[in-house]
Amino acid sequence: MSRQHVEILDTTLRDGAQREGISFSVVDKLRIAQKLDELGVSYVEGGWPGSNPKDAEFFARARELPWAHAKLAAFGSTRRPGSDVTDDPNLKAMIDSGAPVAVIVGKADIRQVYDVLRTTPEENLAMIRESTAYLCGQGLQVIFDAEHYFDGYEANTEYALETCRAAYEAGASCLVLCETNGGMLPGQVYRIVSETHQALPEARLGMHAHNDSGMADANTLVAVEAGATHVHGTINGYGERCGNANLCVVIPGLEIKMACKALLADSLHTLAETSNYVAEIANMSPDDHQPYVGRSAFAHKAGLHVNALAKSAQSYQHVEPELVGNQQRILVSELAGRANVSAKLNELNMGLDFDDEIVRTLASELKVRESQGFQYEGAEGSFELLVRRRQADYAPPFQVLDFLVRVEKRSNTEVLAEATVKALVDGHPMHTAAEGDGPVNALDRAMRKAFLPYYPELEPVHLHDYKVRILDPEATTGALTRVMIDATNGETTWTTVGCSVNIIEASFQALLDSYELPLLRRFSS
Secondary structure (H helix, E strand, O other): OOOOEOEEEEOOOOOHHHOOOOOOOHHHHHHHHHHHHHHOOOEEEEEOOOOOHHHHHHHHHHOOOOOOOOEEEEEEEOOOOOOOHHHOHHHHHHHHOOOOEEEEEEEOOHHHHHHHHOOOHHHHHHHHHHHHHHHHHOOOEEEEEEEOHHHHHHHOHHHHHHHHHHHHHOOOOEEEEEEOOOOOOHHHHHHHHHHHHHHOOOOOEEEEEEOOOOOHHHHHHHHHHOOOOEEEEEHHHOOOOOOEOEHHHHHHHHHHHOOOEOOOOOOHHHHHHHHHHHHHHHOOOOOOOOOOOOOOOOEEOOHHHHHHHOOOOOOOOOOOHHHHOOOOEEOOOOOOOHHHHHHHHHHHOOOOOOOHHHHHHHHHHHHHHHHOOOOOOOOHHHHHHHHHOOOOOOOOOEEEEEEEEEEEOOOOOOOEEEEEEEEEEOOEEEEEEEEEOOHHHHHHHHHHHHHOOOOHHHOOOEEEEEEEEEOOHHHHHHOOEEEEEEEEOOOOEEEEEEEEOOHHHHHHHHHHHHHHHHHHHHHHO
16 A cells, blocks of 8 residues: 655755854855755755845755755745736745745734734735746746644634635645644644645645744644644754754655655654754764664663563664664663663673673662762773683783873963873883973873873874863862763774763773774784
8 A cells, every 4th residue: 555645845944044053154054955855855945045145055055966856945934015917026036046946925813913913914915826927827836835834723714724725826845734832732733734725725735834843843744644634843842932843753754654644755764864964064963862863862871671671672662763873872880780781781792701700790880880970871991891802811001100280370471281191002101291281281291191002003192172070069170070081093082981080080980991992803803
């Protein structure tokens, strides 16, 4: 049996760009547009070509992209009250954009017509009808966004329906019901879409939801249940105020849960990659706890859960993570049992043998160390070192015997940070010193001076991120401090942890692990 096709219009480049903190360059928008085309959405709404030079340039350059599947859509509004469509600069900009699809927005709430447009209900219907017909006459496919439709429907049902009839009779291919203020609940959306579908049975209906009540994703899915076959949304739910419907939730809901066809065949597995790609370009931190595509979406921490997962993958997962390009992760912490440790050891795939006694000992050690402030669920590099250091043939590639860090400020001089390190490196004594921008930087440089002459493979290793967390702030300057370091060699990244009431010692512990781990991996390969 064929699956129902639901068109996806992605508005990341228009509505998504209205999120606070996001500012796409033209190149950013072009790159995202290509990624969305690869994902297989039906439409990419590129922006409002009549509103600013950036969007005008984007459309000029987007025409040259090798579009494989998606249609490029330009956004704009109906003509102004009392004007002629042939003289309207907004409509002209949409035509001149070269986009084959025009998305025009018109008021569907009679109160907005009076209070915002300051015109009559009859003139608003004429604006919708004439603008739609004019754009269709210019050869464009027209999608009509009925703005404030749900609030307008509740206030004056017949007028809200009339706005949609005006657009449909003038040639609009789809009538998009916009939940503009984001205040509706799923039951209200289902009822209104169902009644609209009954009133306009021949028209294709769409849904455009905002997330001000946290319901955008649910409202979009129930709209499809009620008869909509076209939905709007953004990658990661970016958008004005609280955001738009999140396509990273809506698309799997349609494809996996509702058996609809929303994307190109076999492209759903690229969804997590697309989510991260757009977040990176938007310069936004990925939401690890985002459903389906977040790094923690299939992360399991409780020992009870992990024990069950080992017997049945469906016991604590509603879908297979690979369907959306994600993967299952087992976390180790003070909540972990032997099942977590065993699963994590299998996940690490180090080619080592672990008997029950080692697993039991590791599980107990984890609980003790986490009670001391260490945290391993986010520092898998340090956990791997705990495991490797328990092997019978473990030999440390280096030992730091002692270190000294000095920070000095004299009048009319910059702050000086200097570190000295005494170490045994591959059995050879080393005594090094280095200055740095701060005490941790100086210590890092001194350690590198000691290690690199004997282990030149550490040359590309460098700190990628450095995080400090105060665990007991009531202790003020004597508080227990946790340091987490992300290190990379340009190919892989690993995270290590240190914990102490002395921030330099905590940093030293994490630094030491960050240099030892790649060496032990090399030795065992």
